Amino acid sequence: MIGVDAGSGDRMAVAVLTQYRMATTEQMHRVIAPSVRIEQTRRRLARLRAEGLVDRITLPQAGRMRVWFPTAYGVQLVSEWPEMRGHRPSRTVSDPTAVRLKAGHTLTVAETTLAFLEDARRHGDVFRPLDWIPEVHHPIGSGEAVIPDALLYYRRGPVDGDNGAMLRAFVEVDRATMGPERLAAKLPAYERLHRYVPAVPGRRPTVQETAVEEWRRRYPLFPRVLFVLDGTGSVGVENRISALRAGAGQLAPSRFLHDVPILAASLAGLLHHSPSAPVWRPVHDPDRRVHWTGPAYR
Secondary structure (H helix, E strand, O other): OOOOOOOHHHHHHHHHHHHOOOEHHHHHHHHHHHOOOHHHHHHHHHHHHHHHOOOEEEEHHOOOEEEEHHHEEHHHHHOOOOOHHHOOOOOOOOOHHHHHHHHHHHHHHHHHHHHHHHHHHHHHOOHHHHHHEEEEEEEEOEEEEEEOOOEEEEOOOOOOOOOEEEEEEEEEEOOOOOOOHHHHHHHHHHHHHHOOOOOOOOOOOOOOOOOOOOOHOOOOOEEEEEEOOOOOOHHHHHHHHHHHHHHHHHHOOOOHHHHHHEEEEEEEHHOOOOOOOOOEOOOOOOOOOOOOOOOOOO
16 A cells, blocks of 8 residues: 555556546656656656556557556555545556557547646646546436546636636547547437436425436536547548537427537647637537637527
């Protein structure tokens, strides 16, 4: 077991790898210790590997890039930490072959995390590494579920004397590994989640105890939905945004599109400008450019 306090870099490193499932050396450095030399992060990871908590593979097709991931022992240890309750993803990866096969998508999700994390640090907003929770399971009935790539908790810095707004978002990272229509098919699932009321066997709603949507048990407001698009050039991004617009237009009339901001942006745009820049496009009106932290976009 790590003989260090809760705020140590070692503890954070193992927690981040368990929550994110994997990350490159550079990504880990940017997450846990950007103010020191990267050699210190390399030594930290090597020490954790020697203790059996993390391991690594090398991706030859990516310039022999090292990718770190938690061992089964590391995952077991982290699951016992109070700060990780409810944070650990349902599907961790502790096998080198699985890491290699999942690296493309998972490392892109980690890069998206870093775009938000580094932007928050620049602006004094509150978004810590463990405020990005991958693959949170949300049932929508009939054995189906919505599982976004990540759930983001983000608090904007104080403005005009207030304490800052708490924002939540479902993040979907698309690397163009599926067709535009399959990407757009995620919208009906989120609309179902927005209206899904779980049935309680043997009970019916009453005036005193009305039916409540499942998401309200977790969130005071339904999280906004952010699509981050990668893996294609500008034409491919436009095709995907057009598909999302068409998908939104085919949804049955409901409060979903009215109440929930659904935005899309390219990962290249986030990295070049920053997530807080007006690079986001409402899927129902993609000619506009907006801030993701703003109000609903109707």
